Amino acid sequence: MSRIDQISELLKENPAxxxxxxxxxxxxxxxxxxxxxxxxFEKLLLDNPDYVGSYYHLAKLYERLGEEQEAIKIYERGMDVAKNLNEQHAYNELKSAYEYLIY
Structure with missing residues (x-):
């Protein structure tokens, strides 16, 4: 069984x-x-906007897909959430990736 299958099975028991x-x-x-x-990622962040770790990965995915403006929006939203949650490490990672993209 693949990891995707394993995780999907676990999600059947606890979809949220x-x-x-x-x-x-x-x-x-x-x-x-x-x-x-x-x-x-989009649904996860819609349902649980405080799940700060997903912002970085979603923004990186947008970057890879060539959707830089969407990536910028996600980085900015993630930085706001991280700041509000006082998650300094997450904020710094998001800010670093954001600055690398825009400069």
């Missing part, structure tokens, strides 16, 4: 688990299933 959703999206990225990953 943000950690599992995030993990599944990362597995989709590893297998170049970018649309599936993007859909999961």
């Amino acid at each position: 688990d943000s950690f599992l959703q995030h993990a599944l999206a990362l597995e989709y990225i590893k297998t170049n299933l970018d649309d599936e990953a993007k859909n999961i």
